[in-house]
Amino acid sequence: xxxxxxxxxxxxxxxxxxxxxxxxxxxxxxxxxxxxxxxxxxxxxxxxxxxxxxxxxxxxxxxxxxxxxxxxxxxxxxxxxxxxxxxxxxxxxxxxxxxxxxxxxxxxxxxxxxxxxxxxxxxxxxxxxxxx
Amino acid sequence: xxxxxxxxxxxxxxxxxxxxxxxxxxxxxxxxxxxxxxxxxxxxxxxxxxxxxxxxxxxxxxxxxxxxxxxxxxxxxxxxxxxxxxxxxxxxxxxxxxxxxxxxxxxxxxxxxxxxxxxxxxxxxxxxxxxxxxxxxxxxxxxxxxxxxxxxxxxxxxxxxxxxxxxxxxxxxxxxxxxxxxxxxxxxxxxxxxxxxxxxxxxxxxxxxxxxxxxxxxxxxxxxxxxxxxxxxxxxxxxxxxxxxxxxxxxxxxxxxxxxxxxxxxxxxxxxxxxxxxxxxxxxxxxxxxxxxxxxxxxxxxxxxxxxxxxxxxxxxxxxxxxxxxxxxxxx
Numbered sequence: 001x002x003x004x005x006x007x008x009x010x011x012x013x014x015x016x017x018x019x020x021x022x023x024x025x026x027x028x029x030x031x032x033x034x035x036x037x038x039x040x041x042x043x044x045x046x047x048x049x050x051x052x053x054x055x056x057x058x059x060x061x062x063x064x065x066x067x068x069x070x071x072x073x074x075x076x077x078x079x080x081x082x083x084x085x086x087x088x089x090x091x092x093x094x095x096x097x098x099x100x101x102x103x104x105x106x107x108x109x110x111x112x113x114x115x116x117x118x119x120x121x122x123x124x125x126x127x128x129x130x131x132x
Numbered sequence: 133x134x135x136x137x138x139x140x141x142x143x144x145x146x147x148x149x150x151x152x153x154x155x156x157x158x159x160x161x162x163x164x165x166x167x168x169x170x171x172x173x174x175x176x177x178x179x180x181x182x183x184x185x186x187x188x189x190x191x192x193x194x195x196x197x198x199x200x201x202x203x204x205x206x207x208x209x210x211x212x213x214x215x216x217x218x219x220x221x222x223x224x225x226x227x228x229x230x231x232x233x234x235x236x237x238x239x240x241x242x243x244x245x246x247x248x249x250x251x252x253x254x255x256x257x258x259x260x261x262x263x264x265x266x267x268x269x270x271x272x273x274x275x276x277x278x279x280x281x282x283x284x285x286x287x288x289x290x291x292x293x294x295x296x297x298x299x300x301x302x303x304x305x306x307x308x309x310x311x312x313x314x315x316x317x318x319x320x321x322x323x324x325x326x327x328x329x330x331x332x333x334x335x336x337x338x339x340x341x342x343x344x345x346x347x348x349x350x351x352x353x354x355x356x357x358x359x360x361x362x363x364x365x366x367x368x369x370x371x372x373x374x375x376x377x378x379x380x381x382x383x384x385x386x387x388x389x390x391x392x393x394x395x396x397x398x399x400x401x402x403x404x405x406x407x408x409x410x411x412x413x414x415x416x417x418x419x420x421x422x423x424x425x426x427x428x429x430x431x432x433x434x435x436x437x438x439x440x441x442x443x444x445x446x447x448x449x450x451x452x453x454x455x456x457x458x459x460x461x462x463x464x
Contacts, residue, residue, distance in 0.1 A: 042147055042148070047396075065397045067148040067334055
């Protein structure tokens, strides 16, 4: 496995539970951060929500598992699931290889775009990681 | 690093799956110095052990080792261990770290005249070097499983035991604790991959070696656990009469191995809908599927039977398979 190098892209928004969101107009793509995948180790399972399900900001929308541990996925934003990344369902290690690109988890239609204002920017999230 | 019965142990070095593959294809080394060592010596050492351990020590001799159980009156498993016959009057037991104190007390309380039971755990370190190329990388000569001899590696005197917990060829090197660092470095210099507790668990589960505390406990009997093959029921030992009865009547539940048919990772404690529960579970790096062991009602404990594992409220299908789950010939 080619593990990714540590990074927290500036264009993303972050939740302190180590989840990221890429807001694209009325939609957002969600995933877990480099720190989250590194803490878990190589992922072996992604338990996704169903397309059409509602996810709520701050609540669990699924799970990811490594050999060592299982972790709940905390949604940084509320909305309806439009799409699940089947590539990660089939090959969960994709998240370790490319956590912000090929390893995205779900795409949602935002319920309330203003919720994004509460999220951390990259600098604030880096600070949060440094304190872990 | 994680705390494990008073020891600080690495879960992983490079990563569980990478370490696992190294042991299946080449060689890996585990520092298992946390394991306990108990020595029993004296003219009646054999007699004492024959009355407490399930397997028959008369089947081995000096230079040989044997997998065996320490059982209670109910036939429950106090510990599983390997007994080494150092000479006809001296035996070394390598026991689980979490049970070392219990085992020592158990044996010490039953000491008879002409035997001396000593806890040597603090004196020794133990490195398990495992994998198809382990022996070659250490420059050792081939030898049968469950034999041992004294040798030297990189200037360190070691007891080379042809035993392990991975299902691969290899050895366990017992040395004085002060020499452990030198031995560890010498093994790594031979391109053996350092491995942590994580890979140790996935490797042993693929080959269905039970883990004491998970799959076998003082509450589970040796017959239900599928360990009747290490119980010499024709001799007398603690729990033998109860084990004879269970064997004659048939156990109520049996420890089975299973493979998930849907993507999910079974974990210890998950209920099985048809009865019973998971005692060990993980993701198998070799099968790329969830695997586990668990107790199920005896009438269901046959290979190919379907089970439903309750994965945090989600029913997931699994199928009972023959042990071991991973076989080199079929999967190579």
